[in-house]
Amino acid sequence: MSTHWTSISAATTPDQDLRLAHLLVGESPAMARLKTMIARVAPSPLPVMVQGPTGAGKEVVTQAVHMLSGRPGPLVAVNCAAIPADLLESELFGHEKGAFTGATDRRPGRVEQAQGGTLFLDEIGDMPPALQAKLLRVLETRRVQRLGGREEIEVDFRLVTATHRDLSQEVAVGRFRQDLFYRINVIGLSVPGLSDRSEDIPALLDAMLARYRVEAGPGMAPRFSTAALRLFSAHVWPGNVRELRNVFDRAAVLFPGEEIGADDARMLMMVPGLMATDAEMPQGPRSALPDADGLRKMLEGAPSLHLRSYLQDIEVALIEAALDLNKGCVAQAARSLRLKRTTMIEKMKKLSITRAIA
Numbered sequence: 001m002s003t004h005w006t007s008i009s010a011a012t013t014p015d016q017d018l019r020l021a022h023l024l025v026g027e028s029p030a031m032a033r034l035k036t037m038i039a040r041v042a043p044s045p046l047p048v049m050v051q052g053p054t055g056a057g058k059e060v061v062t063q064a065v066h067m068l069s070g071r072p073g074p075l076v077a078v079n080c081a082a083i084p085a086d087l088l089e090s091e092l093f094g095h096e097k098g099a100f101t102g103a104t105d106r107r108p109g110r111v112e113q114a115q116g117g118t119l120f121l122d123e124i125g126d127m128p129p130a131l132q133a134k135l136l137r138v139l140e141t142r143r144v145q146r147l148g149g150r151e152e153i154e155v156d157f158r159l160v161t162a163t164h165r166d167l168s169q170e171v172a173v174g175r176f177r178q179d180l181f182y183r184i185n186v187i188g189l190s191v192p193g194l195s196d197r198s199e200d201i202p203a204l205l206d207a208m209l210a211r212y213r214v215e216a217g218p219g220m221a222p223r224f225s226t227a228a229l230r231l232f233s234a235h236v237w238p239g240n241v242r243e244l245r246n247v248f249d250r251a252a253v254l255f256p257g258e259e260i261g262a263d264d265a266r267m268l269m270m271v272p273g274l275m276a277t278d279a280e281m282p283q284g285p286r287s288a289l290p291d292a293d294g295l296r297k298m299l300e301g302a303p304s305l306h307l308r309s310y311l312q313d314i315e316v317a318l319i320e321a322a323l324d325l326n327k328g329c330v331a332q333a334a335r336s337l338r339l340k341r342t343t344m345i346e347k348m349k350k351l352s353i354t355r356a357i358a
């Protein structure tokens with residue numbers, strides 16, 4: 001790897017480096033590369049499309065692009081999936097008084113509010129087709145017309161977009177306009193998932209701890225043991241940094257001022273409500289399976305479940321239960337799970353299970 005990928009100092013001032021490091025925590029090669037790209041593209045007026053899995057930091061990357069852009073105006077963010085389709089148009093483009101029922105005064109839209117700054121359209125893949133056409137017109141003419149208005153208002157903003165959808169696929173099936181796709185997809189920034197940069201986890205936790213110490217006082221902050229950190233680095237993190245933040249928040253509430261060991265860490269990583277309680281477990285040959293109703297409810301309430309992490313959590317729970325039942329004797333516990341002793345030891349090592357005595 002050449003050095004210009006791992007250093008951003010040529011493109012940024014030391015002060016910018018510091019602000020970027022503070023905003024976008026992580027020095028893994030993947031993050032260092034991303035920061036280099038951000039520093040390079042930020043001053044350009046070209047549209048940027050930020051890609052990456054949920055919770056990985058697409059909005060933080062957008063903040064970094066805006067911060068280093070030198071643009072004096074504000075960063076204005078709109079989540080196209082969070083605003084009902086019939087309200088999105090006036091939210092984006094504004095309206096004049098009386099433009100529609102309920103429009104009791106004139107209101108500039110978000111596009112106008114981003115004047116001189118950056119407009120961040122999150123989840124642009126969810127934008128209805130009629131609005132896609134209107135946005136394309138604004139991008140091409142650099143002018144916006146409020147709903148019910150006649151005047152064309154000149155706008156100067158830098159566009160950043162993000163989506164969890166595969167936009168080229170959306171274009172292929174006709175849900176996203178191809179001309180808009182090419183208009184907004186000029187520079188791509190790809191944010192890696194947390195499990196592709198697990199070496200950043202200690203720094204991310206440190207940043208969360210530092211903020212928490214200021215809010216709650218130094219004595220209240222949890223401490224993460226080496227075993228806990230090892231488990232975190234082996235976890236798949238389907239919710240990425242957002243999921244890590246949830247784990248941290250749970251740790252701060254449940255273990256204030258305490259050291260978090262491997263067992264606590266495992267518990268913190270479990271999605272609440274994932275396992276049926278003992279009383280809910282069906283008896284008989286299927287007794288090792290979690291309760292189906294509980295699983296259905298959990299899937300309804302959660303945006304997604306990472307099957308591999310979930311199954312791994314069950315594996316850990318079963319191995320620990322077998323070890324407890326067999327008073328820590330690995331050979332007997334292995335027999336009760338119909339595993340070879342050596343396989344059991346390998347699994348225990350991989351899953352950082354340490355409660356065996358023999």
Ligand SMILES: Nc1ncnc2c1ncn2[C@@H]1O[C@H](COP(=O)(O)OP(=O)(O)OP(=O)(O)O)[C@@H](O)[C@H]1O
Pocket residue numbers: 023024025026052053054055056057058059060061122164207241242245
């Ligand atoms: N590199 C990072 N450094 C510090 N905090 C981060 C980093 N990446 C993400 N975060 C934090 O993780 C959380 C999720 O980040 P963000 O909202 O930017 O993700 P996203 O990719 O935009 O998510 P979504 O796809 O759901 O919109 C936020 O609290 C954010 O501050």
